[in-house]
Amino acid sequence: MTAVQGTAVDLPTEDGTADAYLVHPADGGPHPAVLFFMDAFGLRPRLRAMADRLAGAGYTVLVPNLFYRQGRAPVVELPAFIGPEARPGLFERIGPAFHALTPERAMRDAGAFLRWLAQCPAAAGGPVALTGYCLGAGIALRTAGTYPDRVAAAAGFHGSHLAAEDPQSPHLSAEHITAELYFAHADQDPSMPPEQQERLTQALTAAGVRHRCEVYDGAQHGYTQADTSAYDPEATERHWEALLDLLKRTL
Numbered sequence: 001m002t003a004v005q006g007t008a009v010d011l012p013t014e015d016g017t018a019d020a021y022l023v024h025p026a027d028g029g030p031h032p033a034v035l036f037f038m039d040a041f042g043l044r045p046r047l048r049a050m051a052d053r054l055a056g057a058g059y060t061v062l063v064p065n066l067f068y069r070q071g072r073a074p075v076v077e078l079p080a081f082i083g084p085e086a087r088p089g090l091f092e093r094i095g096p097a098f099h100a101l102t103p104e105r106a107m108r109d110a111g112a113f114l115r116w117l118a119q120c121p122a123a124a125g126g127p128v129a130l131t132g133y134c135l136g137a138g139i140a141l142r143t144a145g146t147y148p149d150r151v152a153a154a155a156g157f158h159g160s161h162l163a164a165e166d167p168q169s170p171h172l173s174a175e176h177i178t179a180e181l182y183f184a185h186a187d188q189d190p191s192m193p194p195e196q197q198e199r200l201t202q203a204l205t206a207a208g209v210r211h212r213c214e215v216y217d218g219a220q221h222g223y224t225q226a227d228t229s230a231y232d233p234e235a236t237e238r239h240w241e242a243l244l245d246l247l248k249r250t251l
Contacts (some may be wrong), residue, residue, distance in 0.1 A: 001056035002027065006048065011064055013112040015105065018068035019043070020113075023051050024060035024122040031055075032251035033123035035113055035143075036063040037136025039225060040094055041082065043073035046227040054131075057244055059251070060123045064113055066106070066139070067097035082228040098135065103142060103168050110143040114150045127152035127179075129247050133224060137183065138162055138170040144181065145173025153250035155182045155243050158221045160191035163199035171200045174207040181211040182246045184239055186219040214242075 006023035021043060024031055036051055043065045051061040065073040076093040079086055117123045127150055132140030137159025144154040154177075156162070162183070163171035181204065185192050197215065204211045216223065216238060222230030224239055 001053070002058065004052050004055040006052060006055070009062075011062075011113060011116050013068075014108050015069060018064045018066075018109065018112075019072045020062055020064040021048050021051060022060070022062050022120070022122070023048070023055040025055060025058060030122055030124040031058055031060045032126075032247070033117045033120070033128040034059045034061045034247065035110075035117065035128055035130050036061055037130065037132035037139045037143075038063060038066055039134035039136055039222065040098060041078060041090070041225070041228070042067055042075055042094075044078060044227070046225055049226075050224070053240070054243075057247075059129075059247065060117075060120065062113060062117055062120075064109070066101055066109065066136070067094075069100055069105075070097040078227075080227065082225075084229055101135075106139050107142060107146045110139065111147060114143075114147055118150075127251075129251055130154040130179075131243055132156045132159065134158055134160060134222060141170040141181075141183075142173050144179045145176040148176055148178040151177075151179045153180050153182075153246050155184075155246055157184050157224055157239050157243075158186045158189060158192075158219070159183065160189075160221070161196070162192060163196040163203065171203040174203040174209055177204075177207065177209045179209075180246065180250050181209060182242055183211070183213045184235075184242060185213070185215045186221050186223055186235070187215045187217050188219060189221040191221055
């Protein structure tokens with residue numbers, strides 16, 4: 001792993017300014033870019049650490065605060081460790097920001113983030129990769145379908161409601177996707193039940209999208225997040241292997 005350099009940056013959007021974390025190898029050269037979509041707990045030390053690990057593998061990584069309309073990160077105060085007893089209260093406080101991030105707003109923001117990366121000296125030219133966690137997995141899927149010419153690869157981990165019976169479900173963007181995809185579901189995740197897993201796979205297959213969808217046995221929703229009780233070290237390392245393999249092939 002190479003040395004990395006991280007900094008806070010501000011990203012102009014159509015609706016204001018999104019704070020974000022940018023990290024890249026400290027060698028001064030441009031590197032392939034990865035747009036990292038956060039989970040519902042938001043931009044915080046755990047996500048910065050994950051971005052640092054990606055950057056150490058040779059990528060320029062941008063992690064925007066998707067809830068910037070409600071303020072700079074952290075939008076809600078988080079405990080150092082998020083256990084089961086903290087979740088109900090946290091989700092109640094996060095709820096307004098979560099519901100304010102409509103699909104339309106999320107895609108306007110994604111376009112702004114992609115434009116910013118296209119002008120970033122630390123980012124190499126050409127298409128980027130996406131990775132998303134929890135709510136970010138759905139945003140990655142939508143972004144791949146909304147901006148197909150800018151996205152070479154997209155990955156999603158412990159995503160929620162990716163293929164719901166909803167006219168705005170993320171899987172309905174499949175017909176527009178040209179990127180290669182990888183999605184890893186948790187088998188202990190009621191927000192992504194087997195019928196939605198199958199619906200997502202069917203939609204991607206029907207659209208001719210290059211993809212691989214897997215289920216991580218024994219994993220819970222949020223398995224990559226070491227600051228929560230859902231953390232699963234084995235599943236997290238499996239996620240890193242799959243993500244880095246996808247990036248190596250496509251960027």
